[in-house]
Amino acid sequence: MRVRCLDCREWATRKGRCLAHHNVYENGRARRSHRKRRAAIARGHNAAAIMRKAIRKAGQCACARCGLTFLASAIDVDHMVPLALGGEDVASNVQPLCKACHKVKTREDFGHKTLPF
Numbered sequence: 001m002r003v004r005c006l007d008c009r010e011w012a013t014r015k016g017r018c019l020a021h022h023n024v025y026e027n028g029r030a031r032r033s034h035r036k037r038r039a040a041i042a043r044g045h046n047a048a049a050i051m052r053k054a055i056r057k058a059g060q061c062a063c064a065r066c067g068l069t070f071l072a073s074a075i076d077v078d079h080m081v082p083l084a085l086g087g088e089d090v091a092s093n094v095q096p097l098c099k100a101c102h103k104v105k106t107r108e109d110f111g112h113k114t115l116p117f
Contacts, residue, residue, distance in 0.1 A: 037083065046089040048077045055096060065101040076102040082109050 002011055005018040014022035025031060040046040055061045055072045062069045064078075078097045081087030097105060 033083075037089075040089055047091045047094045048079065048089055050091070051077045051094050051096065061096045063098040063101050064095040065097055065105065068098065070098050074098055078102050078105060082106075085109065 003016065004010070005012045005021055006016050007021040008018060010018035010020075013019055017025055041049070055075055055077070058072065060069055060071050061075045063075070075096050076099055078095050079087045079089065080093050080095055083089065087093050
């Protein structure tokens with residue numbers, strides 16, 4: 001079945017887009033960073049994954065923000081400078097936070113007045 005491009009009225013040849021719009025879409029900043037992040041996750045050797053494994057192995061961890069100790073299931077691994085804002089997935093940019101502190105920090109990072117989720 002032939003379909004039209006998502007961005008114009010030409011016939012779609014590549015994942016719902018014509019060749020011209022497909023190239024623009026694939027070379028966009030969001031797609032490049034998404035591919036880079038997915039590749040790092042697939043390798044399993046990124047800093048966040050390594051910290052998650054260490055926390056699970058220990059069984060508990062202290063929150064870097066409030067200082068309380070929580071079970072591994074109640075800890076999130078947070079990027080101090082969010083990946084969406086240009087941060088890197090390196091050991092110096094990750095920290096363990098409890099779920100409540102992680103929600104507050106995410107709200108502060110992105111300038112929300114109320115919780116985004």
